[in-house]
Amino acid sequence: xxxxxxxxxxxxxxxxxxxxxxxxxxxxxxxxxxxxxxxxxxxxxxxxxxxxxxxxxxxxxxxxxxxxxxxxxxxxxxxxxxxxxxxxxxxxxxxxxxxxxxxxxxxxxxxxxxxxxxxxxxxxxxxxxxxxxxxxxxxxxxxxxxxxxxxxxxxxxxxxxxxxxxxxxxxxxxxxxxxxxxxxxxxxxxxxxxxxxxxxxxxxxxxxxxxxxxxxxxxxxxxxxxxxxxxxxxxxxxxxxxxxxxxxxxxxxxxx
Amino acid sequence: xxxxxxxxxxxxxxxxxxxxxxxxxxxxxxxxxxxxxxxxxxxxxxxxxxxxxxxxxxxxxxxxxxxxxxxxxxxxxxxxxxxxxxxxxxxxxxxxxxxxxxxxxxxxxxxxxxxxxxxxxxxxxxxxxxxxxxxxxxxxxxxxxxxxxxxxxxxxxxxxxxxxxxxxxxxxxxxxxxxxxxxxxxxxxxx
Numbered sequence: 001x002x003x004x005x006x007x008x009x010x011x012x013x014x015x016x017x018x019x020x021x022x023x024x025x026x027x028x029x030x031x032x033x034x035x036x037x038x039x040x041x042x043x044x045x046x047x048x049x050x051x052x053x054x055x056x057x058x059x060x061x062x063x064x065x066x067x068x069x070x071x072x073x074x075x076x077x078x079x080x081x082x083x084x085x086x087x088x089x090x091x092x093x094x095x096x097x098x099x100x101x102x103x104x105x106x107x108x109x110x111x112x113x114x115x116x117x118x119x120x121x122x123x124x125x126x127x128x129x130x131x132x133x134x135x136x137x138x139x140x141x142x143x144x145x146x147x148x149x150x151x152x153x154x155x156x157x158x159x160x161x162x163x164x165x166x167x168x169x170x171x172x173x174x175x176x177x178x179x180x181x182x183x184x185x186x187x188x189x190x191x192x193x194x195x196x197x198x199x200x201x202x203x204x205x206x207x208x209x210x211x212x213x214x215x216x217x218x219x220x221x222x223x224x225x226x227x228x229x230x231x232x233x234x235x236x237x238x239x240x241x242x243x244x245x246x247x248x249x250x251x252x253x254x255x256x
Numbered sequence: 257x258x259x260x261x262x263x264x265x266x267x268x269x270x271x272x273x274x275x276x277x278x279x280x281x282x283x284x285x286x287x288x289x290x291x292x293x294x295x296x297x298x299x300x301x302x303x304x305x306x307x308x309x310x311x312x313x314x315x316x317x318x319x320x321x322x323x324x325x326x327x328x329x330x331x332x333x334x335x336x337x338x339x340x341x342x343x344x345x346x347x348x349x350x351x352x353x354x355x356x357x358x359x360x361x362x363x364x365x366x367x368x369x370x371x372x373x374x375x376x377x378x379x380x381x382x383x384x385x386x387x388x389x390x391x392x393x394x395x396x397x398x399x400x401x402x403x404x405x406x407x408x409x410x411x412x413x414x415x416x417x418x419x420x421x422x423x424x425x426x427x428x429x430x431x432x433x434x435x436x437x438x439x440x441x442x443x444x445x446x447x
Contacts, residue, residue, distance in 0.1 A: 011422065011425055011426040011429065012407070012422055015400065015407070015425070017406070017407050042433070043429065046429055046432060046433060046436075047401060047429075049382060050382060050386070050397065050401040050402075050432075051401055051402075053382045053383075054382050054383060054386055054401070054402060055383050056283075056287055056402055057283075057286055057287045057290040057291070057299070058283045058286065058287070059282045059283050059285070059286035059303065060286075060296075060300070063282075063286065063300050063303060063304065064282055066304065067279075067282065067303070067304055067307050067308070068279070070304065070308060071271065071274070071275075071308075071311055072271065072311075191404060192283070215276055216276070217275070217276070218275065218276055218279050218280035219280070236280045238321070238323070
């Protein structure tokens with residue numbers, strides 16, 4: 001590869017958008033060309049600086065409320081039920097609406113009811129921590145500071161890993177209370193988004209449970225059990241990112 | 257009677273689906289609008305208008321990434337609003353002190369006062385440089401580096417071919433380095 005081609009492809013290489021053959025070719029060229037290598041380093045540094053230092057403007061809360069309020073609001077489910085069930089001449093319509101409600105609910109809720117209730121608690125806890133700035137009791141990106149903090153506060157020791165190099169920085173941890181028991185909540189940051197990871201020992205027989213996903217109120221949850229611990233990750237990041245977070249974590253949990 | 261109920265239910269499902277698929281991306285929508293318009297009030301207007309338009313056209317949403325879909329509408333709303341009414345305002349040279357980012361409250365890192373100060377300088381320099389970029393380059397950089405969209409998604413959002421996305425990003429970043437170069441020399445340390 002010539003410098004001219006290399007310089008043209010470098011931005012896409014920085015963004016990890018090149019196909020494998022091109023990426024390998026450019027890497028080979030970089031090994032032998034100090035000039036292109038310096039240019040590559042500059043571009044990487046700029047990219048890192050933008051991601052670190054450019055302001056990300058979050059929507060002002062008054063605007064978010066205004067937009068929510070401006071959306072046409074449908075009749076409440078409860079009132080639909082009440083109206084149709086008490087009006088016996090309208091039972092056919094009531095049946096249609098019950099079926100439709102059941103159908104629309106089933107679209108979003110794929111988990112059984114115990115998990116379902118737990119999911120509500122997980123989201124509430126996540127939202128509460130975001131709203132009240134009580135995000136962490138122990139703020140540290142050092143897992144050797146976060147893990148011991150839980151000693152004596154829980155009757156188990158949660159696995160704690162920093163995934164900064166994978167794009168998920170450990171921010172800290174806090175004690176939380178879910179399903180009538182204290183649990184560890186580990187807080188991660190992915191770009192502008194906060195991910196809460198709730199960890200507790202498995203209560204039933206199944207030490208390993210495959211991942212299940214759920215989306216509600218704009219939040220996404222992924223739930224699984226691994227090695228006798230049950231995990232609930234919740235965030236407003238895209239479900240795919242949450243899946244990636246789980247995969248990265250599994251690498252560490254498996255001792256990678 | 258039945259059809260009436262069904263219409264209600266469809267509306268309800270639509271509303272619910274919209275809340276789940278689109279509203280989580282209000283931050284992204286506002287961030288893009290804010291970087292395109294470069295001021296709070298216009299960004300608020302554009303975000304609100306775009307979200308309501310998105311709701312209106314939600315039937316045309318085919319379940320692709322909600323974020324990219326909404327960002328495309330935000331961008332179109334922005335361009336329609338400004339290029340129709342106020343010419344090239346999105347592209348005017350940007351040096352108005354009243355637009356300063358000082359009033360914003362970026363997420364300050366922990367650390368001693370000195371490092372906070374220097375980080376603050378970084379915020380100002382990079383923010384200022386990004387604001388000066390021509391709008392086509394600015395939106396490409398924001399979509400790539402702040403929203404982490406893929407080239408393909410950026411091509412969809414901005415309605416240009418993939419090659420154009422690549423060249424806009426490359427040229428935009430090159431310009432950013434030109435803008436930052438004098439400051440970098442003065443500081444004597446890397447970015």
